[in-house]
Amino acid sequence: MGITIKDVAKHAGVSIATVSRIVNGQTGYGEKTKQLVLKSIEDLGYSPNAIARGLVGRETRTIGVLLPKLSGLFASKLLQGMETAARQENYSLFVCHTDSKEERVIQDIQVLKEKQVDGMIYASDQLSEAQGQLLEDMASPVVFVSTQSLTHPFPYVKVDDYNAAYDGTSYLIKMGHEDIAFIGGDLDDLIAGKTRNDGFRKAMCDHELRVNEKLVYYGDFRFPSGKEGFRQLLASKEVFTAVFATSDEMAVGVLSEAYEQGLSVPDDFCVLGYDNTMAAEMAVPPLTTVSQPIDEMGKRAVSLLLSIRENTKTPVRNIDMEHEVVERKSVVIRENTKGVFSR
Amino acid sequence: MGITIKDVAKHAGVSIATVSRIVNGQTGYGEKTKQLVLKSIEDLGYSPNAIARGLVGRETRTIGVLLPKLSGLFASKLLQGMETAARQENYSLFVCHTDSKEERVIQDIQVLKEKQVDGMIYASDQLSEAQGQLLEDMASPVVFVSTQSLTHPFPYVKVDDYNAAYDGTSYLIKMGHEDIAFIGGDLDDLIAGKTRNDGFRKAMCDHELRVNEKLVYYGDFRFPSGKEGFRQLLASKEVFTAVFATSDEMAVGVLSEAYEQGLSVPDDFCVLGYDNTMAAEMAVPPLTTVSQPIDEMGKRAVSLLLSIRENTKTPVRNIDMEHEVVERKSVVIRENTKGVFSR
DNA sequence: TCCTTTAACGTAAACGTTTACTCATTTGAA
DNA sequence: TTCAAATGAGTAAACGTTTACGTTAAAGGA
Structure with missing residues (x-):
């Protein structure tokens, strides 16, 4: 098919070794030959074959990226950060969307290994033993982002979900809320589900507030489960003045369902999101939310990966990212909201 | 580093050719050797090197994908469709986010070429002459998705923006609206900007409606430009009962700005979106919008690419996707909305 | 002047596969 | 039986690079 280094060598009347050295900016050739070769490359339109190089x-x-799904604001932002870095x-990115399927993850890891990626970034769900073993057997480094492995010692970059949820809850409390509903991820999800729930409970406890179990719902971080969660909250007939949803998508779900039910945020109740994806900014009303620096996390993941690659002797270094609650319009002080089912 | 085919061959006491044949499911070996080799592969944990194969x-x-940005609901959904197919x-996907920068596109194409991708999917902006030339010089096929090249004969898969905008506008008119504002993309964008604008105007004209130039605004399809556009609309003091925004993001922008201005959709005016991304579904109120089958477009793009690859003799075949307006809550009949600045 | 160094290249061996040729051994038909 | 065809395998040449190792000639030192 294409022009190879041999063609260039022949055209310039030198050996392929010389061409290679020039292309790679090494030493060992004169200025005149360099020009000659450069000219030939130009004339022939040569470009090196990365496969042969590899x-x-x-x-x-090349680095491989595993994400549960590609659509969605969180994943795509993360991916964008990674690509930028x-x-x-x-480096180029191979991107795989695992759809949270065990066997797909396995298959993807296998493919990435065969494709000889220089490293992998894992941003999918909790990994199984089989997956962990596969990853450990990889010659190239692996880093986790926005998740971590409890059973395998892979370095990760993520925010501290426990503390972030704690701070989010504390913010609500600081705003005067006491009857707080919670819509989180499944407790089986030890990374983002349980931790955020724990953070919520600890904050409530520390402020001597009771958590009303009828006002906690476990979803899957997606929009529909936010809607469903809010429906359940309403069905409980319990009074609350704020709901903390541990993903913006779910928070927007409650906004959406509230609208359908004729309830208004923040007049009737408040909602606090989590992630600070674009959904928070675009929501009506704009969401006050616990922010993760998603883009930056993606970037950090690749630099961490690359630094491990160069410096394989250094011990595993995790990166903890900062969180913060960014205030928009969906949370107001207790006095300014009616509360649901309160009179 | 790893186990190679040679190791397997040695371990099994056969030649590498035999191993290769077995691994690739070809013929030319006996059942006993096959089992022997399979056993060796298992024992050694061999997996083929895709680079050497390549x-x-x-x-x-491997196929390369060029997108202007990775974050955002449209691009990520498209990408997900492609990955699935x-x-x-x-096949695996190399994904590049060009950020709409000319030189980045050039660089990306170059890299993808060096990495010897089997094909490329272009979903970025209008391409320049230089880019077009580069793409034409590629040995492997290129297909466009959700965009097209007016100057180069690359096959594309997209919806007919002109007709989709025409139908969207007609829908609004059918609902009784006459004073319709328009927030579109830049007219310099011949693919998604101009065509949608043309479709809008033609529909208005065909129904003997005048388009009020003070009520048309050209943005960039992003959320902030939707907000800004709506502010401009308001500033004009002209009366309108509906606005057609040619992207969901911009439509949500107007929803957001309307909320800030104390205006209510659809009570005060209606808004029609375009794309049917998840943003439309999640919006408050849920957006009525002109739908593109984004996921399907992504899938079709890769199957088109692959079919061209196998069958390089067939002429360029474009794929036109169907659009439809999906009705949700942001558009009601003229009688049920007050209209802005009307009394 | 002669010897040593160094700059400027060329040769050829990898890298891990696939695959076109061989070649021997069976198999089966006549 | 005999021979042609089929089967099961091995050999070695690609694929396009990089790079260790030679080689030559010019330069520099004594």
Whole structure:
């Protein structure tokens, strides 16, 4: 098919070794030959074959990314951050959407391994033993982002969900709320489900507030489960003045359902989100939310990966990202909201 | 580093050719040797090196994707569709986010070429002459999705923006609206900007309605430009009962700005979106919108690409996708909305 | 002047596969 | 039986690079 280094060598009347050295900016050739070769490259329109390079060299300048789903504001923002950092270092990204399916993850890891990626970034769900083993057997480094492995010692970059949820809850309490509903992820999800729930409960406890079990619902972080969760809250007939949903998507779900039920935020009750994706900004009303620096997390994940790659002797270093609650319009002080089922 | 085919061959006491044949499910070996080799593979934990395969074979089972940005509901949904279809055929995706920067596109194409992708999917902005030339020089096929090239004959898969906008507008008119504001993309964007605007105008004209130039605004399809556009609309003091925003993001922008201005949709005016991303579903109120089958478009793009690859003799075949207006809550009949600045 | 160094290249062996040729051994038909 | 065809395997040449190792010639030192 294409022009190879041999063609260039022949055209310039030098050996392929010389061409290679020039292309790679090494030393060992004169200025005149360099110009000659450069000219030939230009004339022929040569561009090196990265596959061949990858075969002999040790690297493919490629990193594999595993995400549960690609659509959605969180994943895509994360991916964008990774791509930005990767391109800066001349790496390309293989992206796989695992759909949270065990066997798909396995298959993807296998494929990425065969494709000889220089590293992998795992941003999917909790990993099984089989997956963990597969990852450990990889020659190249693996880093986790926005999740972590409790059973395998992979470095991660993420925010501290427990504390973030704690702070979010405390914010609500500081605003005067006491009857707080909670819509979280499944407790089986030890990373983002249980921790956020624990943070919520601890904050309530620390402020000597009771959590009303009828006002906690466990969803899956997606929009529909936010709607469903809010429906359940209403069905309980319990009074609350605020709901803390541990993802913006779910928070928007409650906004949406509230609208359908003729309830108004923040006049009737308040809602606090989590993530600070674009959904929070675009919501009506704009969501007050616990913010994760998603873009930055993506970037950090690749730089962490790359630094491990160069410096394989350093011990595993995790990166904890900062969270903060960004105030918009969906939460107001207790006095300014009616509360649901309160009279 | 890893176990190679040679190791397997040695371990099984056969030649590498035999191992290769077995691994690739070809013929030319006996059942006993097969079992022997399979056992060795299992024992050693061998997995083929796709890079080496790519070097000798003609294919890398890899396709490159160019998107202007990765975050955002449209792009990510599209990407998800592509990934789904690609994985089904055992292809992996290199994803590049060009940020709509000319030179980045050029660089990305170059990289993808060096990485020997089997094909490319272009979903970025209008391409320049230089980019077009680069793409034409590629040995592997290129398909456009959700965009097209007016100057280069690349096959595309997209909806007919002109007709979709025409139908969207007609829907509004059918609902009794006459004073319709329009928030579109820049007219310099010949693909999604101008065409949708043209469709809008034609529909108005065909129904003998005048388009009020003070009520048309050109944004960039993003959320902030929807907000800004709506502010401009209000500033004009002209009366309108509906606004057609040619992206859901912009439509949500008007919803958001309307909320801030104390206006209510659809009580005060209606808004029609475009795309049918998740934003439309999640909006308050849920957006009535002109729907594109985004996921399906992504899938079709890769199957088109792959079919071209196998069958390089067939002429360029474009794929036109169906659009439809999906009714939700943001548009009601003229009688049920007050209209802005009307008394 | 002669020897040593160094700069400027070329040769050829990898890298891990696939695959076109061989070649031997069976098999089966006549 | 005899021979042609089929089967099961091995050999070695690609694929396009990088790179360790040679080689040559010019330069520099004594």
